[in-house]
Amino acid sequence: MNQNTATLEPIKDGYNFAYLDEQTKRMIRRALLKAVAIPGYQVPFGGREMPMPYGWGTGGVQLTAAVIGESDTLKVIDQGADDTTNAVSIRSFFKQLTGVKTTESTSAASIIQTRHRIPETPLQADQILVYQVPIPEPLRFIEPSEVETRKMHALKDYGVMHVKLYEDIAHFGYIATTYAYPVRVNDRFIMDPSPIPKFDNPKMHQMRALQLFGAGREKRIYAVPPYTNVSSLDFEDHPFEIQAWEESCAICGSKDSFLDEVIIDDQGTRNFLCSDTDYCQQQVAKQAEKEEQAAEGEQDDN
Amino acid sequence: MTTSQPLLQVNQLTKLYAPGKGCEDISFDLYPGEVLGIVGESGSGKSTLLTSLSARLAPNSGDVLYLNRENNWLNLYELSETDRRYLLRTEWGVVHQHARDGLRMGVSAGANIGERLMAVGERHYGKIRSKGLQWMEDVELDVSRIDDKPSTYSGGMQQRLQIARNLVTHPRVVFMDEPTGGLDVSVQARLLDLLRTLVTEMNLAVIIVTHDLAVARLLAQRLIVMRHGKIVETGLTDQVLDDPQHEYTQLLVSSVLTP
Numbered sequence: 341m342n343q344n345t346a347t348l349e350p351i352k353d354g355y356n357f358a359y360l361d362e363q364t365k366r367m368i369r370r371a372l373l374k375a376v377a378i379p380g381y382q383v384p385f386g387g388r389e390m391p392m393p394y395g396w397g398t399g400g401v402q403l404t405a406a407v408i409g410e411s412d413t414l415k416v417i418d419q420g421a422d423d424t425t426n427a428v429s430i431r432s433f434f435k436q437l438t439g440v441k442t443t444e445s446t447s448a449a450s451i452i453q454t455r456h457r458i459p460e461t462p463l464q465a466d467q468i469l470v471y472q473v474p475i476p477e478p479l480r481f482i483e484p485s486e487v488e489t490r491k492m493h494a495l496k497d498y499g500v501m502h503v504k505l506y507e508d509i510a511h512f513g514y515i516a517t518t519y520a521y522p523v524r525v526n527d528r529f530i531m532d533p534s535p536i537p538k539f540d541n542p543k544m545h546q547m548r549a550l551q552l553f554g555a556g557r558e559k560r561i562y563a564v565p566p567y568t569n570v571s572s573l574d575f576e577d578h579p580f581e582i583q584a585w586e587e588s589c590a591i592c593g594s595k596d597s598f599l600d601e602v603i604i605d606d607q608g609t610r611n612f613l614c615s616d617t618d619y620c621q622q623q624v625a626k627q628a629e630k631e632e633q634a635a636e637g638e639q640d641d642n
Numbered sequence: 643m644t645t646s647q648p649l650l651q652v653n654q655l656t657k658l659y660a661p662g663k664g665c666e667d668i669s670f671d672l673y674p675g676e677v678l679g680i681v682g683e684s685g686s687g688k689s690t691l692l693t694s695l696s697a698r699l700a701p702n703s704g705d706v707l708y709l710n711r712e713n714n715w716l717n718l719y720e721l722s723e724t725d726r727r728y729l730l731r732t733e734w735g736v737v738h739q740h741a742r743d744g745l746r747m748g749v750s751a752g753a754n755i756g757e758r759l760m761a762v763g764e765r766h767y768g769k770i771r772s773k774g775l776q777w778m779e780d781v782e783l784d785v786s787r788i789d790d791k792p793s794t795y796s797g798g799m800q801q802r803l804q805i806a807r808n809l810v811t812h813p814r815v816v817f818m819d820e821p822t823g824g825l826d827v828s829v830q831a832r833l834l835d836l837l838r839t840l841v842t843e844m845n846l847a848v849i850i851v852t853h854d855l856a857v858a859r860l861l862a863q864r865l866i867v868m869r870h871g872k873i874v875e876t877g878l879t880d881q882v883l884d885d886p887q888h889e890y891t892q893l894l895v896s897s898v899l900t901p
């Protein structure tokens with residue numbers, strides 16, 4: 341969103357810049373402005389079809405298409421990784437249709453399109469994080485009627501959100517919800533943060549970057565502007581907690597990043613690895629640098 | 643029983659779907675701790691009146707005034723919907739004939755009881771839990787079933803649960819539409835017993851709609867008899883049932899009309 345995108349020239353013959361036509365982009369941007377003005381409020385928008393593989397969802401892609409400009413640098417992650425099939429194909433889709441630079445480095449990106457994770461590297465004020473959302477309505481689990489959920493939001497009638505947490509504790513002894521853990525935005529709207537692990541919830545609070553959420557099937561957009569309060573719902577005697585691991589990453593040794601458990605051989609040996617591949621590589625690089633410096637230091641001593 | 647101030651004042655309340663269908667020109671007062679029965683044949687407008695009284699159906703005309711805990715008179719339909727909903731889950735309660743209309747069937751009994759507490763800001767799980775257990779006991783439900791869903795409960799148990807779910811915030815007025823309808827006679831009798839005890843212990847004011855004059859006699863001190871949307875007779879229960887003045891009430895009492 342670094343310049344007036346309305347005048348962008350097509351990059352690929354027969355396709356508009358970033359695929360969507362300008363009218364659709366303008367419509368999405370109008371919805372985005374409203375979403376930013378009312379943090380956590382779900383704004384309906386006239387979503388379009390996007391040529392995406394089934395299962396990825398198109399809400400996030402439409403938002404990216406509406407805000408991306410020529411001078412942007414795009415990063416795409418799926419479950420924290422830049423190299424999954426979906427992440428690779430979306431990255432190449434935008435590269436072909438916009439000609440923008442792409443990157444795997446969190447700090448080098450101006451737009452990060454994500455599904456299921458927030459990068460470990462803290463985001464900055466000039467960045468936009470675009471989330472792909474499957475189910476935007478946090479009240480849907482208990483209230484099937486859209487008319488009623490809209491009313492519940494309007495009236496701040498949110499008692500049922502704690503009913504869900506109550507059920508968790510009653511049945512498991514603790515709050516067992518680990519993904520899509522509900523949050524309250526700007527002390528007002530209850531919001532589904534999309535299926536990110538609750539580990540990532542604290543990163544949303546007072547984030548410097550702009551956070552945009554797109555649900556394609558349900559045609560809803562919502563947003564968390566920079567420096568906005570985001571709190572995770574809980575009970576006084578069962579406070580919100582993030583996941584923690586006894587293990588550390590088998591590649592970079594990190595103890596404070598979100599770890600995926602993976603089976604690494606036919607014997608079923610398990611290993612824990614950073615889910616954020618960029619972060620993991622940065623940690624490895626940092627260590628290599630340190631070791632080099634240490635080695636140099638030793639040589640100097642000699 | 644009657645203190646000087648009424649809790650609820652109903653003035654010329656009218657909600658009509660068609661001429662004679664609904665309720666028309668209804669006026670009465672309800673006093674703290676009083677149980678008022680609304681009787682009348684099917685289609686006479688009992689449920690329409692109850693729904694309108696309990697802030698869930700805007701009338702065509704007339705007022706419902708309520709004296710709240712802070713001693714302020716509230717005009718129901720001049721309140722914002724937020725305030726009306728707040729009233730409904732704090733100072734008021736509604737018990738539906740069909741438990742599925744009054745319960746959340748998808749969550750446990752404990753969550754059903756705890757919901758109102760959470761809705762008004764209780765954020766301590768342990769307290770919500772112990773109040774749930776306490777109320778299960780108070781309405782004579784097996785506390786070991788607190789984590790079971792209401793769909794696994796019998797009809798009578800579901801009604802008890804509905805009552806507990808409403809009473810947990812210590813409401814002052816409870817609206818009930820045929821709370822014992824559809825239950826076996828023996829189950830009905832036990833539920834009525836329980837209701838009577840709770841009403842007395844908690845000094846509840848109750849407006850109860852019923853087909854069943856026996857239910858009315860057991861619970862209500864005062865009766866309103868409705869026909870074609872209008873009140874045809876009102877008075878102390880024993881008086882109305884033992885010495886009905888209006889011809890329609892006489893038919894009703896003599897069971898010529900099967901309500």
Ligand SMILES: Nc1ncnc2c1ncn2[C@@H]1O[C@H](COP(=O)(O)OP(=O)(O)OP(=O)(O)O)[C@@H](O)[C@H]1O
Pocket residue numbers: 659662663664682683684685686687688689690691853
């Ligand atoms: N939503 C509605 N739309 C149109 N007409 C309605 C509606 N609700 C009720 N009515 C009509 O209003 C009249 C009164 O209905 P109401 O349900 O209040 O009667 P009731 O006394 O509760 O009857 P019952 O004992 O069978 O429950 C009936 O003729 C009914 O058909």
Ligand SMILES: [Mg+2]
Pocket residue numbers: 688689690819
């Ligand atoms: Mg009825």
Ligand SMILES: [Zn+2]
Pocket residue numbers: 589590591592593594613614619620621623
């Ligand atoms: Zn790592």
